[in-house]
């Protein structure tokens with residue numbers, strides 16, 4: 001199982017409703033993935049600013065953190081707290097330095113993702129509770145991807161929840177399981193890619209990041225998964241201004257898409273899409289096996 005939802009808005013007027021629409025979609029997919037849940041929301045980037053989403057199980061971990069970053073890393077950071085997560089806003093040219101500083105100096109803090117637009121929240125727990133805990137319904141933005149997890153390949157932990165973010169403003173969610181992730185992980189590690197978990201999906205996310213770093217666009221990177229990843233997969237991927245979908249050639253995991261002039265939506269099942277505006281007039285289809293779909297703004 002596992003449930004995937006995704007919504008990419010073409011009409012900016014719908015942006016204030018993004019979180020409430022995606023929260024409704026995620027709720028329909030609870031029983032497909034009751035172990036844990038997560039979502040990535042792409043908001044409007046602020047010029048010259050980078051965002052780093054961090055998480056800690058220790059309620060005190062974020063106390064005084066912005067002051068420490070200023071004092072020890074020499075970077076001014078704003079911290080906005082949301083339950084077990086926080087978003088640090090820093091000058092975008094200092095974002096990598098702050099991530100490096102966090103990794104070296106704050107062992108009880110995990111980095112969920114970073115970029116100019118992305119915020120990423122994920123936790124163990126029932127998906128409706130996870131969505132409520134992080135106020136998904138109140139968030140706005142241009143696109144969002146959510147996931148409800150029933151684990152197959154690694155432990156049920158915060159870091160094992162989806163989405164996986166392995167590069168700036170990138171994220172990936174997955175329904176399925178990969179059979180060659182261990183060998184591909186070794187290959188990517190040799191190329192300097194770092195992994196946080198033993199999860200198969202993290203390897204797929206890192207593969208996309210690796211291909212895009214080599215200069216491929218999102219569509220071509222997704223096409224690469226069809227040659228280089230073995231196993232079952234529906235992947236939904238977000239980038240700063242893009243949204244992509246690919247299914248493996250056997251396509252045994254369910255998927256449905258809908259498109260109107262206002263949005264493109266993905267659901268593991270049609271019921272995830274039923275409350276979207278004007279869904280009765282949407283073009284609704286099942287994505288083809290071994291076919292890449294992607295949209296960019």
Ligand SMILES: NC(=O)CC[C@H](N)C(=O)O
Nearest residue numbers: 001002151152153175176
């Ligand atoms: N049920 C699934 O689709 C699981 C996805 C992935 N293999 C994981 O364990 O996270």
